[in-house]
Amino acid sequence: MRSTxxxxxxxxxxxxxxxxxxxxxGPARAQDDPLPSWNDGPAKAAIRTFVRRVTTxxxxxxxxxxxxxxxxxxxxxxxSEQPMYFQLAFVLDRVKALAPKNPDWxxxxxxxxxxxxxxxxxxxxxxxxxxxLLMATHAGMTTAEFDTIVRSWLASARHPRFQRPYTDLVFxxxxxxxxxxxxxxxxxxxxxxxxIEFMRPWTTEVYGIPPEQVVGxxxxxRFEMREGKPVLMRLPELDFIDDKAGKPVGIQKFIGRRPLxxxxxxxxxxxxxxxxxxxxxxxLMLIVHHTDGEREWAYxxxxxxxxxxxxxxxxxxxxxxxxxxxxxxxxxxxxQR
Amino acid sequence: MRSTxxxxxxxxxxxxxxxxxxxxxGPARAQDDPLPSWNDGPAKAAIRTFVRRVTTxxxxxxxxxxxxxxxxxxxxxxxSEQPMYFQLAFVLDRVKALAPKNPDWxxxxxxxxxxxxxxxxxxxxxxxxxxxLLMATHAGMTTAEFDTIVRSWLASARHPRFQRPYTDLVFxxxxxxxxxxxxxxxxxxxxxxxxIEFMRPWTTEVYGIPPEQVVGxxxxxRFEMREGKPVLMRLPELDFIDDKAGKPVGIQKFIGRRPLxxxxxxxxxxxxxxxxxxxxxxxLMLIVHHTDGEREWAYxxxxxxxxxxxxxxxxxxxxxxxxxxxxxxxxxxxxQR
Numbered sequence: 071m072r073s074t075x076x077x078x079x080x081x082x083x084x085x086x087x088x089x090x091x092x093x094x095x096g097p098a099r100a101q102d103d104p105l106p107s108w109n110d111g112p113a114k115a116a117i118r119t120f121v122r123r124v125t126t127x128x129x130x131x132x133x134x135x136x137x138x139x140x141x142x143x144x145x146x147x148x149x150s151e152q153p154m155y156f157q158l159a160f161v162l163d164r165v166k167a168l169a170p171k172n173p174d175w176x177x178x179x180x181x182x183x184x185x186x187x188x189x190x191x192x193x194x195x196x197x198x199x200x201x202x203l204l205m206a207t208h209a210g211m212t213t214a215e216f217d218t219i220v221r222s223w224l225a226s227a228r229h230p231r232f233q234r235p236y237t238d239l240v241f242x243x244x245x246x247x248x249x250x251x252x253x254x255x256x257x258x259x260x261x262x263x264x265x266i267e268f269m270r271p272w273t274t275e276v277y278g279i280p281p282e283q284v285v286g287x288x289x290x291x292r293f294e295m296r297e298g299k300p301v302l303m304r305l306p307e308l309d310f311i312d313d314k315a316g317k318p319v320g321i322q323k324f325i326g327r328r329p330l331x332x333x334x335x336x337x338x339x340x341x342x343x344x345x346x347x348x349x350x351x352x353x354l355m356l357i358v359h360h361t362d363g364e365r366e367w368a369y370x371x372x373x374x375x376x377x378x379x380x381x382x383x384x385x386x387x388x389x390x391x392x393x394x395x396x397x398x399x400x401x402x403x404x405x406q407r
Numbered sequence: 408m409r410s411t412x413x414x415x416x417x418x419x420x421x422x423x424x425x426x427x428x429x430x431x432x433g434p435a436r437a438q439d440d441p442l443p444s445w446n447d448g449p450a451k452a453a454i455r456t457f458v459r460r461v462t463t464x465x466x467x468x469x470x471x472x473x474x475x476x477x478x479x480x481x482x483x484x485x486x487s488e489q490p491m492y493f494q495l496a497f498v499l500d501r502v503k504a505l506a507p508k509n510p511d512w513x514x515x516x517x518x519x520x521x522x523x524x525x526x527x528x529x530x531x532x533x534x535x536x537x538x539x540l541l542m543a544t545h546a547g548m549t550t551a552e553f554d555t556i557v558r559s560w561l562a563s564a565r566h567p568r569f570q571r572p573y574t575d576l577v578f579x580x581x582x583x584x585x586x587x588x589x590x591x592x593x594x595x596x597x598x599x600x601x602x603i604e605f606m607r608p609w610t611t612e613v614y615g616i617p618p619e620q621v622v623g624x625x626x627x628x629r630f631e632m633r634e635g636k637p638v639l640m641r642l643p644e645l646d647f648i649d650d651k652a653g654k655p656v657g658i659q660k661f662i663g664r665r666p667l668x669x670x671x672x673x674x675x676x677x678x679x680x681x682x683x684x685x686x687x688x689x690x691l692m693l694i695v696h697h698t699d700g701e702r703e704w705a706y707x708x709x710x711x712x713x714x715x716x717x718x719x720x721x722x723x724x725x726x727x728x729x730x731x732x733x734x735x736x737x738x739x740x741x742x743q744r
Contacts, residue, residue: 257619274473280473281662282662291660293656299685300685319627323628326607326619
C-alpha cells in the first residue's frame with residue numbers, strides 16, 4: 071500500500087518536472103538575464119561563472135545547497151554610505167530628538183557638536199565621543215522600542231543629496247545579485263559593521279534578508295520583568311564589533327559555516343574575504359569599487375568612510391573580482407530605472 | 408510572449424498540485440500520524456492543536472511561515488543528560504587524553520579530580536574548577552581543530568549505561584516533533600546552555616538542524632594568520648552564557664524574532680518559555696518532565712542536573728504543556744523502536 075503510493079508520487083513528480091520545464095518554469099534560459107542592471111564585463115562574467123560552477127549537478131565543483139552561504143557587507147556594498155554612514159545620520163537625528171529631555175547636552179561635548187552639526191568638533195571627539203553618542207541613542211530602551219524608533223526614523227528621514235528615504239539608496243545591481251544567488255539555492259546573509267538591530271527592522275523588505283540572517287555589531291541586552299511582562303533592555307555596553315577581524319568571528323559565531331561567496335567594498339571587509347578565499351573549491355570574493363562620482367560617489371584609498379586600500383591591493387594580487395561601479399552598473403539605484 | 412509563458416507556467420503548476428494530491432503527496436491525511444511515538448493525551452493534543460491553529464490559512468491565528476520559529480533546549484529536552492551532561496563527559500575524557508602532555512595535572516586540582524574520577528573533589532572545585540576544565544579542553548585550538556576533536560570523541564565515546572554513542576540517546580518523540588514542525592513550515596532552532604561548537608558538528612545529522620540554527624554558550628575566538636592561512640583561534644575566555652535569562656538574550660541576538668513555540672525541561676529554560684509566552688496570538692510552551700526512572704531517568708525539583716522546580720510551578724499555573732515522559736512517550740530512544 072505504502073509502496074504503491076510512493077510509486078504514484080514519484081510518477082506525479084516526474085510529470086511535474088516535465089510540465090514545468092516545458093512551460094518554461096525550469097532552469098533559467100539564456101535570454102532570462104538574472105542580472106539585467108549589470109553591463110557585460112569581467113565582473114558579471116565572474117559571478118555567472120561562479121554560480122554555474124557550484125550549482126551544476128554532477129560537476130566537479132558542485133556544492134550542496136545547505137553549504138551555499140553568501141555574506142554581504144552592508145554600508146557601501148548594498149547601499150550607499152556617503153556623505154556619512156546612514157546609521158550616523160540616525161544617531162545625529164536621535165540626539166536632536168532627545169535633546170529637549172537632556173538640556174545639559176546643549177553645552178556638553180560631543181552632544182553640543184552633534185546638535186550644532188559641528189563636524190570638526192564631532193571628529194575631534196574621536197571614537198570615545200562617537201561611542202557616547204551611540205550609547206545615548208541606542209541604549210536605555212527595550213528591543214521592541216528600539217525597533218519602533220528605527221522604523222519611524224526611516225519613514226521620515228531623507229537623504230540630503232537625493233531627498234529620498236535612505237532605504238531607496240540601495241544598489242539595484244546588488245538587489246539582482248541577491249535574488250540571483252537565492253534563486254540559485256544560496257542563503258544570503260548581511261555581515262556588517264553596522265548595528266544588528268538598526269538593520270533588522272528593514273532588511274526583509276528591502277533586501278529579502280530575514281532578521282536571523284543579519285550579523286552586525288551589537289550592544290548587550292538584559293532580560294527583565296517589567297510590570298510582569300518580560301522585556302529585553304538595551305544596555306550602554308558594547309557586546310560585539312562586527313568589523314575587520316571581527317567579521318570572520320561573527321560569521322563563525324552566527325552562521326558556523328565558511329561562506330562560499332563574500333561581498334564587500336572596504337578594508338573593513340578584507341578579513342571576511344580572506345576567510346572566504348581560504349576555503350576549498352570554487353569561491354567568489356567580490357569588492358564594489360566606488361568609481362562613479364556622478365551617479366553615486368567616487369572614493370577609495372584616501373577616504374575616511376569606507377576606505378578601500380589594502381583590500382584593493384589584495385584583490386588585484388589574488389584575482390578577486392573588483393566591480394567598477396561606473397563601468398559595470400547600468401543603474402545605481404532602483405528609482406533610476 | 409512573457410504573459411503566454413506565465414499562463415503556461417500557471418497551468419502547469421495547477422496540474423502539478425492536482426497530480427500530487429491525487430498521488431497522495433498532498434497535505435498529510437488523518438491516518439498519517441506525524442507523531443507515532445506519542446501516546447494520545449493532552450501533550451500530543453496540545454501540539455497538534457497548536458500547529459493547526461497557526462498553519463490554517465485564513466484562520467484567525469494563522470502565522471506566516473517566516474514567523475514560525477521554534478526553539479529547543481538540548482540537554483534533557485532533545486537528548487538525555489544523565490548521569491552527567493554529555494559535554495561534561497567530553498570534558499573529562501579530554502582531560503584524560505591531554506594529561507600526558509600536562510604532567511602537572513596529576514597533582515593539581517581540579518585536574519587531579521577529573522583524572523581520578525573523584526566526583527566529590529570535582530564538585531568541591533565548584534564553578535571555578537569547572538571553568539578551568541572547560542577552558543583547558545575547549546580553548547587553545549582553531550575552530551576547525553575543535554570540530555575534528557568533537558567528531559572523533561563522538562565516534563568513540565560510549566554512554567556508561569547504554570553502551571552506545573551519546574548521539575543515540577536522543578528522544579525519538581522529539582525527533583518526530585522536530586520533523587513535524589519543519590513539515591509545517593517551522594524553522595527549528597536549538598537554544599542550549601551547552602557549547603555552540605560542541606553541538607554544531609552533529610546537529611544536522613542527528614536533529615536535521617544546521618549549524619546556523621544552533622544557539623549556545625561560547626568562548627571568544629580570534630582571527631589570525633597562521634603560516635599565511637587565516638584561522639579562528641579559540642580563546643580561554645567566556646563570550647556568552649546561553650542559559651536562564653541568557654536564553655531570551657541569545658534568541659534575540661541570533662534569531663531576532665520571538666519564538667512561536669519553545670521546548671525545555673528545566674529551570675534553565677524558564678525565561679525562554681516566558682519570553683515565548685509573552686508574544687501575541689497562539690503560542691506553545693512545552694516542558695519535558697523526566698518521570699521515567701526505568702526507561703530513562705526520573706528527576707525534577709531536587710536534581711543537580713536539569714533541576715525542574717520553578718518552571719514546573721509556572722507551567723502548571725499558566726497552563727503550559729508538561730510532557731510526562733512515562734505516560735506520553737511510547738519509546739524513548741530510536742534504538743528501542
